[in-house]
Amino acid sequence: MRRVVITGVGAISPHGLSAAELWKGLREGRSSTTVLTRFESSAFPSRVAGEVAPFKITDYVPKSYRKATKIMSRDIELAVVAADGAVRDAKLATRGIVESSGGKKPDESWLTVDPRRVGCNIGAGLISADLNELSAAMAAAKEPDGTLSLRRWGRSDHPTELAGMDRLTPLWLLKYLPNMLACHVSIIHDTQGPSNTITCQQASAGLALAEACRTIQRGEADLALVGGCESLIHPMGLMRWTLLNRLNIGANDQPAKACRPLDQAAAGTVIAEGGAVLVMEELAQARARGARIYCEIAGRGESSSASGVSRPDVTGEALAVAMSKALREAAIGPEAVDLVVPPGYGIPEFDQAEVRAIHRVFGSQPRPAIVPMRGGIGDCGAGAQAIDLVAAAIAVAEQIIPPAVNCPQPLDGLDAPREARAGTALRHALVAASSISGQNSVIILRQIG
Numbered sequence: 001m002r003r004v005v006i007t008g009v010g011a012i013s014p015h016g017l018s019a020a021e022l023w024k025g026l027r028e029g030r031s032s033t034t035v036l037t038r039f040e041s042s043a044f045p046s047r048v049a050g051e052v053a054p055f056k057i058t059d060y061v062p063k064s065y066r067k068a069t070k071i072m073s074r075d076i077e078l079a080v081v082a083a084d085g086a087v088r089d090a091k092l093a094t095r096g097i098v099e100s101s102g103g104k105k106p107d108e109s110w111l112t113v114d115p116r117r118v119g120c121n122i123g124a125g126l127i128s129a130d131l132n133e134l135s136a137a138m139a140a141a142k143e144p145d146g147t148l149s150l151r152r153w154g155r156s157d158h159p160t161e162l163a164g165m166d167r168l169t170p171l172w173l174l175k176y177l178p179n180m181l182a183c184h185v186s187i188i189h190d191t192q193g194p195s196n197t198i199t200c201q202q203a204s205a206g207l208a209l210a211e212a213c214r215t216i217q218r219g220e221a222d223l224a225l226v227g228g229c230e231s232l233i234h235p236m237g238l239m240r241w242t243l244l245n246r247l248n249i250g251a252n253d254q255p256a257k258a259c260r261p262l263d264q265a266a267a268g269t270v271i272a273e274g275g276a277v278l279v280m281e282e283l284a285q286a287r288a289r290g291a292r293i294y295c296e297i298a299g300r301g302e303s304s305s306a307s308g309v310s311r312p313d314v315t316g317e318a319l320a321v322a323m324s325k326a327l328r329e330a331a332i333g334p335e336a337v338d339l340v341v342p343p344g345y346g347i348p349e350f351d352q353a354e355v356r357a358i359h360r361v362f363g364s365q366p367r368p369a370i371v372p373m374r375g376g377i378g379d380c381g382a383g384a385q386a387i388d389l390v391a392a393a394i395a396v397a398e399q400i401i402p403p404a405v406n407c408p409q410p411l412d413g414l415d416a417p418r419e420a421r422a423g424t425a426l427r428h429a430l431v432a433a434s435s436i437s438g439q440n441s442v443i444i445l446r447q448i449g
Contacts, residue, residue: 004213005448006294007286008090008279009390010082012229014050014272014377018085022276022387023394027420029403031256031376033270038233046247048255049233050272050378052078060084061188062099071174072184074273075127078229078383079181080188082277086225087189090279090291094118095190111289119193119221120186121212122277123204123228124178125382128236137167185225185277193221202343202379203433204228205276205386206441210300212280222282227389229275230381241271246347246436257406259379261344261372262351262416264409269346269374275383276390294393298332298428299444301325306438312349313438316356322440323361323432330444332428334361337368337444339401339429341388344372345379346406354434355411368430369421370414375405385433389443392429396445399426 011018014032015025025032036049057069057077061084072080087094093110105112141153141164153164174180179197186195194215198208205228212224232241241247248268251258259270286293301322305313313319327334340362342354358366373388380387395401401424404416429445 002217002219003283004216004280004297005283005286006278006297006393007281007291008086008092009276009294009393010085010087010089011274011276011387011390012052012078012081013274013387014052017053017055017081019089019276019390019394022390025376026373026391026402027400029405029419031405033258033272033376033378034255035252036233039235041238044238044242045249046242047252048248048258048270050270050274050380051233052273055081057081062096064099065188068184071171073127073175074231075124075229076180076184078231078273078275079122079185079277082227082229082275083185083189083225086277086279090281092223092279096188113223115190115192117193117222118191119212119215119224120182120191120195121198121208121224121226122182122185123198123200123208123382123386124181125199125201125204125230127176127178128234129176131235133168133172137164140164140167181229189225191225193224199382200439201381201435201437202384203435203439203441204382205389206431206433206443207302207439209278209280209297209389209443210302210441213297213300216280216282222285224280225277226280227275227277228382228386230383231273232271232379232381233273238271247271248346259346259375260406261346261374262342262355262370262411262414263407264411266346266348266351270378272378272380274377274380274387276386278389278393293448295396295445296448297443298446299326299328299330301329301442303440304438305440312353314349314353316353316360318438319354319357319432319434319440320360322442323357323430326430326442326444330428330446335367337428337430338426339392339395340368340370341392341429341431342370342372343432343434344374346374351411355414358414359412365413366415368415369401370410370416371402371404372407375407385431385441388431388433392431392445396426396429396447401426
C-alpha cells in the first residue's frame with residue numbers, strides 16, 4: 001500500500017496568520033483569547049473570543065482572482081490563507097503560486113504539479129450570513145403585524161419596491177455554501193483531483209484527511225490539500241453557543257484564562273475562528289523531490305455516538321472505539337503513543353467524557369502527554385482538528401511536546417505538561433476530535449525515519 005506523509009502545513013489562528021506563529025504561541029504556552037471586538041457583544045453573557053488578526057485576502061490570491069474575493073465569507077478567506085501557507089511550505093508550484101510569482105516557479109526546487117493528480121478535501125461548518133445583508137431583506141418581507149412572510153420574501157406587494165430576496169445580491173448564496181471553501185482553494189491552485197467537503201463540526205478535518213489519505217493510497221492522486229476552517233465569531237454563532245450553555249460566562253475580566261480544557265476548574269469554552277490546511281503526499285514522490293517530511297499518516301479511526309445532538313457520550317466508549325481503530329491500523333499498542341491531542345473543549349461534561357475515553361484506551365494512569373490545544377485559542381469548529389493536526393505534525397517533526405495551556409490541575413491523573421518538553425522520543429502522536437453532535441475522528445501521526 002502507498003504510504004502517505006505530510007509535506008506542508010499552513011494555519012491561521014488567534015496566535016497568528018501562519019503555522020509558524022501558531023507553533024510559536026503553542027510552544028510559549030500563550031493564550032490569545034481576548035475580549036471580543038468584532039461586533040458589539042455587551043448584551044451577551046460571554047464576551048470572550050479567539051480572534052484572528054486583520055489581514056487582506058487579496059494578498060493571498062493571484063491578481064487575476066481578486067474579483068472573486070468579493071463573494072468570500074470569512075470562513076472561505078480563512079481557508080484560502082491557510083492553503084496558501086501550506087502550498088508554499090510544501091514548495092508546490094500550483095497555478096496560484098506561479099501566477100503570483102510572475103508566471104514562473106519561485107525557484108527550481110519547487111515541484112511543478114500535475115493538477116489532475118492533486119485532490120482537495122476541506123472541512124467546513126455552518127456559515128452564518130452577515131446580519132447587515134440579511135436583516136434588510138428580512139425587514140422587507142415582514143407583514144404589517146411584524147411576522148415574517150414567505151410570500152413577501154418572494155414577491156413585493158408594491159411594483160416599485162423590491163421583495164425581500166431581491167434585496168440580496170444575486171451571488172449572495174455563493175458566500176455561504178460550505179463547499180465554497182474547497183471550491184475557491186481548488187480553483188486558485190487548480191486542483192483537478194478528487195475533492196470533497198466534510199461538514200461534521202469539530203471532527204471535519206480529520207474525516208477529510210482520512211478520505212484524502214485513502215484516495216492517495218488507492219493511486220487516484222499523488223497529493224492533496226486537506227484541512228478545515230471556520231469562524232464562530234458572529235452574533236448568530238455567539239447566540240447559538242450561548243443558548244447551548246457551552247460558554248464560560250464568568251471570565252469576561254480574565255479572557256486569557258477563560259478556556260480551561262481538561263482542568264478541574266473548567267467552566268465552559270470560548271468561541272474562536274481559524275483553521276489549517278495540510279499538504280499530504282505519497283512518500284516515494286516526496287522523497288524523490290527532496291521534500292521536507294513532517295510525519296507519516298499511520299492510522300485513522302472514526303465512530304459516532306448515539307447520545308443525541310449536543311450531548312456527550314458520557315461513557316467515552318464511542319471516542320475510545322475510534323482511538324482503538326486508529327491504533328489497530330497503525331499496528332501499534334497504546335504504549336507506543338507519546339502525545340495525545342484530545343478535543344479539549346473546556347466544557348466539564350464533555351471533558352469528563354474525553355477522560356473516560358482516554359482511560360479506556362490508555363489505562364488508569366495514561367503514559368502519554370495530554371495536550372489540549374483549545375486553552376490558548378478557543379474553539380473554531382471545523383477548523384479545530386485541522387489546527388491540532390498541524391500542531392502535532394510540527395511536534396513530531398521537531399520532537400517537541402508543547403505545554404497544555406490553562407490546564408494547571410488536570411483531571412484524573414492526566415499528564416498535562418506545564419512547559420514544553422524536548423529531548424524525549426516522540427514516535428507517535430494521536431489527534432482526536434469529538435464533535436458536539438457526536439462524530440469522532442482520530443488520526444495517528446508517526447515519526448518518519
